[in-house]
Amino acid sequence: MSKEYDKLQTALKAVREITDFEPEIALVLGSGLGGYADTIKPVCEIPYSELPGFPVSTVQGHSGKFIFGYDGEKKIVCMKGRVHMYEGYEPSDVVMPIRLMGLLGAKILFLTNAAGGINESFHPGCLMLIEDQISFLVKNPLIGPNIEELGTRFPDMTRIYDEELCRKITDKAAELSSELFKGVYVQLSGPSYESPSDVKALRLLGGSAVGMSTAIEAIAARHMGMRVCGISCISNMAAGITGEELNHEEVQKAANSVAERFVALVRGSIASF
Numbered sequence: 001m002s003k004e005y006d007k008l009q010t011a012l013k014a015v016r017e018i019t020d021f022e023p024e025i026a027l028v029l030g031s032g033l034g035g036y037a038d039t040i041k042p043v044c045e046i047p048y049s050e051l052p053g054f055p056v057s058t059v060q061g062h063s064g065k066f067i068f069g070y071d072g073e074k075k076i077v078c079m080k081g082r083v084h085m086y087e088g089y090e091p092s093d094v095v096m097p098i099r100l101m102g103l104l105g106a107k108i109l110f111l112t113n114a115a116g117g118i119n120e121s122f123h124p125g126c127l128m129l130i131e132d133q134i135s136f137l138v139k140n141p142l143i144g145p146n147i148e149e150l151g152t153r154f155p156d157m158t159r160i161y162d163e164e165l166c167r168k169i170t171d172k173a174a175e176l177s178s179e180l181f182k183g184v185y186v187q188l189s190g191p192s193y194e195s196p197s198d199v200k201a202l203r204l205l206g207g208s209a210v211g212m213s214t215a216i217e218a219i220a221a222r223h224m225g226m227r228v229c230g231i232s233c234i235s236n237m238a239a240g241i242t243g244e245e246l247n248h249e250e251v252q253k254a255a256n257s258v259a260e261r262f263v264a265l266v267r268g269s270i271a272s273f
Contacts, residue, residue: 004092005147011051011096012103019044021068023077025270026098026106026226028217030082030113031252033233034063035259036266037080042069048083048097055093057081066097074270077101084212086191091141094213095220099150102224108165108273109221110266111230114255115211116194116238118203119183124237125258127180127265128209129169130161130230134186134202135215142223151223160218165229165273172268178261183208185232187215199238210238231265233258 021043029036047065048054057064067078079097083089098109111130122128146153173180186202188194190212194202202210209232218228235254237244 022105025108026101027110028079040069055083095141114235115209115232117234119208128232133215141216162227168272169269186210
């Protein structure tokens with residue numbers, strides 16, 4: 001048994017000593033987007049700090065706990081706050097919560113984040129359906145001995161974001177008359193924001209939005225065979241587009257401004273899954 005899988009089994013045992021709840025859908029809530037957790041009917045909450053060997057979120061606006069409960073008839077495990085590589089964690093630690101939710105029973109992973117808009121037709125406060133991603137600029141979470149219990153050595157990433165789930169999110173946005181852009185998400189390591197030249201390069205690569213999370217989580221989930229979908233809240237335009245300086249407080253403010261519309265879209269989409 002690998003060291004990473006042993007850590008997962010230890011965390012899984014700790015969760016099972018608290019609850020036997022088996023989620024259908026795993027949801028990761030990004031910066032400023034934690035309000036969704038208040039809309040579900042909770043069964044229990046488990047802070048990451050209570051799980052042995054588990055990474056703990058240190059970022060303002062990230063609570064750092066699992067919430068188990070119901071959204072309508074759907075059984076949800078909600079990850080309120082995530083951990084990042086820029087906090088000093090290895091990719092294998094960053095994706096540990098994703099893998100744990102999969103081992104708990106979740107078959108679908110719904111990822112969300114706050115991101116900088118690269119596509120100049122975007123605007124702060126808009127939402128972007130993630131159709132694909134660029135991840136080669138950060139360390140792959142599958143590097144090292146393969147965890148055979150989770151998946152194959154060379155998993156296919158042709159369709160990381162499930163087409164059927166993406167279609168259901170798009171249909172729900174249209175039903176709600178909620179503006180929804182589509183695009184390619186790029187993950188960088190952070191914690192510094194990108195330079196204007198970084199952003200120009202990412203645009204040439206085909207990126208639509210950029211952030212410091214999500215892509216390696218999607219890779220780990222697909223390695224396990226989970227179906228993945230995701231939405232980015234465009235909290236600011238990326239460096240060099242407006243000429244304004246970037247800061248974390250503005251990112252959270254923009255995410256908060258779209259929270260109601262975001263929650264409505266997430267809840268409506270989950271009901272259709």
